[in-house]
Amino acid sequence: MKTRDELAAEQAAFWNGPGGQTWLASYERIQRSIAGFSADVLAAAAARPGEQVLDVGCGTGETTAELAHAVGAAGRVLGVDISEVLVSAARAQDLPNAVFEVGDAAAFSFESSALDLVFSRFGVMFFAAPVPAFRNLRRALKPSGRLVFLCWRRPQENPWALVPMRAAAPFLPPMERPGPEDPGQYSFGDKARVERILREAGFADLVIRPLDRPVLLGPDVPAVVDNLGKFGPLSRQFGEAEPAQVDKAKQAIAEALRPYATADGVRLAGACWLVSAQPG
Numbered sequence: 001m002k003t004r005d006e007l008a009a010e011q012a013a014f015w016n017g018p019g020g021q022t023w024l025a026s027y028e029r030i031q032r033s034i035a036g037f038s039a040d041v042l043a044a045a046a047a048r049p050g051e052q053v054l055d056v057g058c059g060t061g062e063t064t065a066e067l068a069h070a071v072g073a074a075g076r077v078l079g080v081d082i083s084e085v086l087v088s089a090a091r092a093q094d095l096p097n098a099v100f101e102v103g104d105a106a107a108f109s110f111e112s113s114a115l116d117l118v119f120s121r122f123g124v125m126f127f128a129a130p131v132p133a134f135r136n137l138r139r140a141l142k143p144s145g146r147l148v149f150l151c152w153r154r155p156q157e158n159p160w161a162l163v164p165m166r167a168a169a170p171f172l173p174p175m176e177r178p179g180p181e182d183p184g185q186y187s188f189g190d191k192a193r194v195e196r197i198l199r200e201a202g203f204a205d206l207v208i209r210p211l212d213r214p215v216l217l218g219p220d221v222p223a224v225v226d227n228l229g230k231f232g233p234l235s236r237q238f239g240e241a242e243p244a245q246v247d248k249a250k251q252a253i254a255e256a257l258r259p260y261a262t263a264d265g266v267r268l269a270g271a272c273w274l275v276s277a278q279p280g
């Protein structure tokens with residue numbers, strides 16, 4: 001079993017390597033695919049003029065820009081991300097009231113009790129030790145502050161990810177499964193685990209509500225199959241398989257996705273938790 005330090009190093013290497021590169025290469029498509037979820041988490045966060053805000057795991061900074069717009073000239077947003085390449089892209093936006101820092105939000109030295117809002121869209125599921133990480137975020141909040149974030153529910157509840165994965169599985173080497181306490185995209189899928197982490201980190205007034213929205217995978221089935229071959233977990237499996245098996249996997253994915261193709265693109269259901277809490 002990997003230690004917490006090994007898991008943290010693995011995450012840092014991933015987001016500074018292939019994870020960051022592929023996110024950067026596909027971020028415009030990703031923005032379109034999760035647009036419905038974004039609007040909801042930003043509305044729930046309700047950033048107000050003059051507020052001090054942190055965007056955790058800000059990536060290329062799209063949500064940071066929205067938050068910066070909401071807090072206006074009298075407010076300020078700090079975007080923190082572990083990935084240098086993504087922070088460079090975020091800085092290129094040149095936002096007047098936002099700054100971006102490369103760092104691990106779990107250990108970042110935030111000013112104490114200074115923030116009105118700690119926000120994240122899909123950026124808090126990658127902490128190797130989530131309780132101390134959320135304690136660090138809680139310390140940065142004013143007593144009147146709030147935490148608002150979005151995370152994926154379990155893969156079984158997310159057909160946009162599960163349908164292609166299941167279709168390809170018979171033709172590919174088995175995927176490495178993370179342990180229930182390991183960091184990763186679906187590590188906050190279990191509501192009870194999210195509750196436990198936040199309570200142990202000192203948060204109270206927890207509200208964890210399901211949010212279901214379609215995820216746009218791409219304009220048509222061939223484009224989606226092409227993307228899956230380039231980005232994400234399936235592309236890594238393709239890299240380990242024989243070319244003939246990859247072809248079979250791609251055909252199986254195309255067949256599985258065909259029922260979801262519409263004039264507006266290939267859309268499958270997605271399922272998230274919209275989480276809010278306050279420092280206890």
Ligand SMILES: C[S@@+](CC[C@H](N)C(=O)[O-])C[C@H]1O[C@@H](n2cnc3c(N)ncnc32)[C@H](O)[C@@H]1O
Binds near residue numbers: 011056057063104126
């Ligand atoms: C799924 S992406 C989401 C990016 C962005 N929030 C968005 O919605 O476009 C996850 C982000 O979390 C960042 N990340 C992962 N672990 C982190 C950590 N310990 N501290 C700060 N950022 C982290 C990654 O580098 C990546 O940019």
